[in-house]
Amino acid sequence: MPAIETTGLTKEYGDLDALSGLSLTVGEGELFALLGPNGSGKTTTIEILTGQRTPTSGTATVLGHDPVAEPMAVRRAIGTLPEREDPPSFLTPREFLEFVCEVRALSDPEDHVERWAERLSFVETLDTLSTNLSEGQRQRVMLAAAFVHEPELVFIDEPLVNLDPIMQEQVKRHLADYCAAGNTIFLSTHFVEVAQELCTSVGIVSDGRLVATCDPREFDDGELLDVFVAEVDAEREAVVG
Template sequence: MAAIETTGLTRRFGDVTALSNLSLTVEEGALFGLLGPNGSGKTTTIELLTGQREPTSGTARVVGRDPVTDPMGVTAAIGILPEREDPPSFLTPREYLSFVAEVRDVSDPDQRIEAWADRLEFAGILDALSTGLSEGERQRVMLAAAFLHDPDLVFIDEPLVNLDPIMQERVKRRLADYCARGNTLFLSTHYVDVAAELCTHVGIVDDGRLVAECDPRGMSEDELLEYFVAEVGDESAEVRT
């Protein structure tokens, strides 16, 4: 069964086409990576699929719901972590996650918060003001917020940003475990190594268009980069390794 389906999904901003005719299917249980240069349409895709923006044309179904006609239903069923999103500076991580738990109607908030703080190793700063946290600590808090209500589908824009190498490996394992339980993850990235190591499926976007799809399992990082360059072109490949 498909967790995400789009047909001809398009978004224009005046004369600029940020996303053009996206037709895509993401099956349940997939760890799907949208790989592309900066400005290629990755963030716009997530905004359309999560009901943050309406498409100019085309349709989408996310966990069986339409993000345009039922944005609240979609929002309730998913987790979201946008790029460069931080907890409010005037709250502690515990206060912020308690707020998220209340909004998400989590039945055992204290237990869930403590569990995610242990998993992502920020229990020691749960009661510190967020304004004093490092970028990596804030990223871990936001990751916990996205998964706190145990959704079936989570969208993450650049999941490993600001994390140190050890924490990156631990987060990778958490994401893989999440999908191994039958859940679905949709992440966007311009890092080839992230897509090659984590994803079960990859869609390559450039200039607002889906130009290729592949199964990266069995491909090395170099092979995926070569495939990317062949589809996008070397001059457009602002993809990091």
């Protein structure tokens, strides 16, 4: 059974087609990237797959669950990190992550919090109010919140935003190791180099349509960018034409 499968997924906002017949399959253990320009439908896709939005038409399954009919079952089974989301400013990372552990009904929440703070290098700020953390520190806390219950599937919107180069490399290694252990990660990005370096499979979207899928490891440096630009240009010409 695929970790994720969509068939003819559409989302309309008045006259705007945010998604147009999106069909894709993500296998278990994949590190999959939905790659596309800003406004291409990446975030809308994640919001539908995580039960936050209802599609206009089409179907989807996430770990065997329908995110429309069973949104709570999906949310219990996955981890999510939306783009530009911060921990509550009035809580420390420890308090926030312990709350996440309680919601997830984890035993020994302190052990989970300490382990993920160590993995993502923010042990020294566990008891600092989140409002006093840098953007990069807050991003690490939110990454920990997505992974703290060690779900089979994690959705991440722009995983490396606000991280310094050293922490970017650390997070990249963590994502690769997580999938090597048999878990699945679905990330969205508009950075071709992130998709090429991290992922085992890439879907290219433009104007709400899936225009290509590929294994990014088959391309040399720069070649995937050429494919991305060519596919996006071809889709836009087809839409305009």
